[in-house]
Amino acid sequence: MMPSHIETSVMDQIIDRAVEQNPHSSGLIKAFGPIIARQRQLTSSIDLPPLDYSSVDKEKLRAGVSVISQISLFSPDDPLKEIALSLTEAVKEGMPKLTAELDRLSGLISTGKLRLADYFEAHPGNENKAIDGWENNLKISPSNASFLLSLIARVLLERRAREITEAMGEFAWEKGYCPICGEFPSIALIEEEGGKRFLHCSSCGQGWGFTRVVCPYCEKEASKEMDYFYVESKTQESAFVCDKCKKYLVTLYRAGRLHARDMDVSAISLVHLDMIMQDKGYEPMTACAWNVLS
Ligand SMILES: [Zn+2]
Ligand SMILES: [Zn+2]
Secondary structure (H helix, E strand, C coil): CCCHHHHHHHHHHHHHHHHHCHHHHHHHHHHHHHHHHHHHHHHHHHHCCCCCCCCCCCCHCCCCCCCCHHHHCCCCCCCCCHHHHHHHHHHHHHHHHHHHHHHHHHEEEEEECCCCCCHHHHCCCHHHHHHHHHHHCCCCCCHHHHHHHHHHHCCCCHHHHHHHHHCCCCCCCCCCCCCCCCCCCCCEEECCCCCCCCEEEECCEEEEEECCCCCCCCCCCCCCCCCEEECCCCEEEEECCCCCCCCEEEEEEECCCCCCCCHHHHHHCCCHHHHHHHHHEEECCCCCCCCCCC
C-alpha cells in the first residue's frame, strides 16, 4: 500500500507545519489531525460499490441543482461499519476524552445493535430520526453520533466527488453552495496570481471557483475590497463578511504553491477568525465540528 503511506507522511507534514504556523490553534489541529489523516487514507483506499453517474444532468447543474439532489450518493452496500470503526480509532487518538463513549459506540456498531445504514438510507430528509432513535434506545449522545456520521459521510462523499469529476469532466457551476453535496463552503482560497476565489466544501472536500464580488450564501453583490475583515499584521488571512445575510467566510490568500495544503487543516488553523467573527455577531456559512463555538 505505497500510495497511502506517501499520503500519510504528506499529511503529517501538513499538520506539523500548521501547528508550527498557528500555535494558537495547535490544540485543535492536533485533535483533528489524526482524524483528517485517517479520512484521507480511507477515501483513497476503501472499496466502494460502483454508482451510475450517467443520469447526472449538466443542464441541471448549470441551473444550480447539485449532484446529490439529482441522484443518491449513498449505496446500501457502502462499507459503513468498516469506515466507522476505523474512524472511531482515529477520533480516540485525537480526542482521548471521548474514549469511553466511542468504545461503547464501536461496540454497538460492530454487534449490529446500531445500524448506521438507518441514517444514510434516510439521507437527505429524515436522517435525524435515526439519531433520535439511537439516543432513546441506546443512550448514544446525539452530538457524538452526528460527529461520527459527518466523518463517515465525508469519506464516502469525497470519494464520490472524485468519481463524479472524473466521469463528467468539466461542468458549469455558478452557485455558492457545493455542486456535489449542496453544502455551503467552510473556507475560501484566493490565488495571488489572477486573484480568483475558490470555495471549499468540508462536507465532501469539493472545491469550485466562485466570483469574488458576490456573497456565496445570499448572492448579494459585494464591492471588492469593502467586505473583507483582516486581523492586523496578518495579510494572508481574512474573513469575507456579508452585511445582508450576516454570514462570514474565512478566506486565505495563497502567494505560491510551495507546500501541499489541506483545506480542512487550513480552516481549523484559522479558527481565531471564527472566534472574532462570531463575537461580532456573524455566523459561519456552514457548521463544522470546529467552528461551532457557542
Ligand atoms: Zn460538498
Ligand atoms: Zn450574504
